[in-house]
Amino acid sequence: MTDRSACDFVIIGGGTAGCTLAGRLSENPSWHVTLLEAGGPGGTFMHNLPAAGYRMMGKPETDWMYMTEPDASLNGRRTMWTAGKMLGGGSAINGMVYIRGSQADYDEWDKEFGCSGWGWNDVDPYFKKSENYYGPPSDSHGKNGPLSVGPPRELHPLANAFVDSCKAFGLREVPDYCAGDIDGAFLNLATQIRGQRCGSNRAFLSPAVRKRSNLRIITEAFVERIVIEEGRAVGVVYRHDDQIVRIDARSEVILSAGSVHSPAILMRSGVGPAQHLAEMNVPVALDAPQVGKNVHEHASYAYSRFTTVPTYNVMTRPHQIAMNGLRYILRGSGMMTMIPVQAMAYLRSRPDLAQPDIKLQFGAMCINIETRQPHERAGFSIFINAAKPKNRGEIRLRSPNAADLPVIDYQMLGNADDLAIIISGLRQVEKLVEGGALGKYIDGPNEPNKVGLTDAEWETTLRARTNLGFHVVGSCRMGGDEQSVVDPRLRVRGIDRLRVIDASIMPKMPAANTNAPTYMIAEKGADMIKEDHR
Numbered sequence: 001m002t003d004r005s006a007c008d009f010v011i012i013g014g015g016t017a018g019c020t021l022a023g024r025l026s027e028n029p030s031w032h033v034t035l036l037e038a039g040g041p042g043g044t045f046m047h048n049l050p051a052a053g054y055r056m057m058g059k060p061e062t063d064w065m066y067m068t069e070p071d072a073s074l075n076g077r078r079t080m081w082t083a084g085k086m087l088g089g090g091s092a093i094n095g096m097v098y099i100r101g102s103q104a105d106y107d108e109w110d111k112e113f114g115c116s117g118w119g120w121n122d123v124d125p126y127f128k129k130s131e132n133y134y135g136p137p138s139d140s141h142g143k144n145g146p147l148s149v150g151p152p153r154e155l156h157p158l159a160n161a162f163v164d165s166c167k168a169f170g171l172r173e174v175p176d177y178c179a180g181d182i183d184g185a186f187l188n189l190a191t192q193i194r195g196q197r198c199g200s201n202r203a204f205l206s207p208a209v210r211k212r213s214n215l216r217i218i219t220e221a222f223v224e225r226i227v228i229e230e231g232r233a234v235g236v237v238y239r240h241d242d243q244i245v246r247i248d249a250r251s252e253v254i255l256s257a258g259s260v261h262s263p264a265i266l267m268r269s270g271v272g273p274a275q276h277l278a279e280m281n282v283p284v285a286l287d288a289p290q291v292g293k294n295v296h297e298h299a300s301y302a303y304s305r306f307t308t309v310p311t312y313n314v315m316t317r318p319h320q321i322a323m324n325g326l327r328y329i330l331r332g333s334g335m336m337t338m339i340p341v342q343a344m345a346y347l348r349s350r351p352d353l354a355q356p357d358i359k360l361q362f363g364a365m366c367i368n369i370e371t372r373q374p375h376e377r378a379g380f381s382i383f384i385n386a387a388k389p390k391n392r393g394e395i396r397l398r399s400p401n402a403a404d405l406p407v408i409d410y411q412m413l414g415n416a417d418d419l420a421i422i423i424s425g426l427r428q429v430e431k432l433v434e435g436g437a438l439g440k441y442i443d444g445p446n447e448p449n450k451v452g453l454t455d456a457e458w459e460t461t462l463r464a465r466t467n468l469g470f471h472v473v474g475s476c477r478m479g480g481d482e483q484s485v486v487d488p489r490l491r492v493r494g495i496d497r498l499r500v501i502d503a504s505i506m507p508k509m510p511a512a513n514t515n516a517p518t519y520m521i522a523e524k525g526a527d528m529i530k531e532d533h534r
């Protein structure tokens, strides 16, 4: 085993959280920080091109391509859980939608889960801290952070038509959905800079930050385990250039490998359910039964209608690509800058609910569900989720061999309430799309290919067609209770000098997409480390 000289902080995983932490912790020139990322450096022209995001999916160089176990709730189908594998992680491959969730989501973390210090008023400043907002004046955004956020430069007319139809259906248009209130319909903000993707690598590891002599970034460094001695994390073992390398951490090890790999690395290091570790022949450092549990994800069904106006999936003729390519290069505008989901709305499955429980995401494109390719006809899609899924699954080790990807045991439609919420959403969406501006453009059903399905038919359709929503959280949950994996200062309970800081610590998903919440967690985590090592 090769030895690398020690540093103060070792960060495992250079995704949304990891790059944020590397940027923030290396602000202190007396701290030596090392960031280890399993994937490549990313950041090329193609990586920054918004319309090319899908090209990084399903490729082993840029996507972990995790496969679930056969899912009984989806007729035994296995689904691929795409996850960014390069500097930037999820933020380098995602749909660039910027959304935080509602005040109630974080107040619930604080009050119901004992995560003191994580209520809305506590987290709001950290959302703002990360932002360099360029939209119309708003008190709910920050302007001094490195993450560029604002209205996308490209907006399909159908996105506005969707919001109009939501209003005709009785929803309100939310004036500022980043102020803690998402109850209604709105156009999305994007994490973009001058029409290009702004991921965590670009935002937090700018050329000036990379020049810092106290920051070392090592890509193609696959972390196998954390070295734990006498109840303390003292270093990390990783594979790099076919060599096994150990690096010691004088102050802390910070695990930011995302919701699938963070619990797996903990387990390979001996921190996890003792019985499972024994089955895997991993020596137990700490029996932590909750590691890998509480996994949840948005089950997502794409409802789709054909339209009489062109949508992105048909705007692919060579002259359109050439013209839009030129617009992108010269002006940073046009179709190449588009984000796939341009508007959102929230509905209720029961009118008496205090908070909406159905999430809708509108995209001016559609696919052919049989071929999984862009449809040859124009159409839109509305992705429907139970906003805060109740279903829970787990991550386990497949073997003690680090090269074997972890087991994902998740039943996407395994919870009857989630299923009922989605069906309620679909029933409402069928009416919603017929009214207002959107209804004027509809040219027949795409998916499902008929209208007026019964509940039983909807259930059959959903079990056959539902996919993931790309928002995996919860596998190293934070809590005030002794069973939780990390405490509200993100320290692993029972192990010194070890924190988990990424999407895996969310005790419960906010009713939103999860990238902005992960930036917030990393910003807050970085401040906690700074306070604790003052």
Ligand SMILES: Cc1cc2nc3c(=O)[nH]c(=O)nc-3n(C[C@H](O)[C@H](O)[C@H](O)COP(=O)(O)OP(=O)(O)OC[C@H]3O[C@@H](n4cnc5c(N)ncnc54)[C@H](O)[C@@H]3O)c2cc1C
Pocket: 012, 013, 014, 015, 016, 017, 018, 036, 037, 038, 039, 082, 083, 084, 085, 086, 087, 088, 089, 090, 091, 093, 094, 095, 096, 097, 098, 099, 221, 222, 223, 224, 256, 257, 258, 259, 261, 265, 470, 471, 472, 502, 503, 504, 513, 514, 515, 516, 518
């Ligand atoms: C296709 C897709 C679309 C999405 N769209 C949106 C969206 O539009 N809006 C939104 O809000 N959210 C979106 N999300 C979700 C959002 O991007 C994630 O919630 C967020 O990136 C999670 O951040 P993280 O830091 O927890 O993990 P990640 O960003 O996944 O970072 C984990 C990092 O750790 C690295 N790593 C893993 N294992 C190891 C190891 N053993 N050794 C070293 N490094 C390792 C990974 O390569 C990765 O870089 C999307 C996600 C995907 C995949």
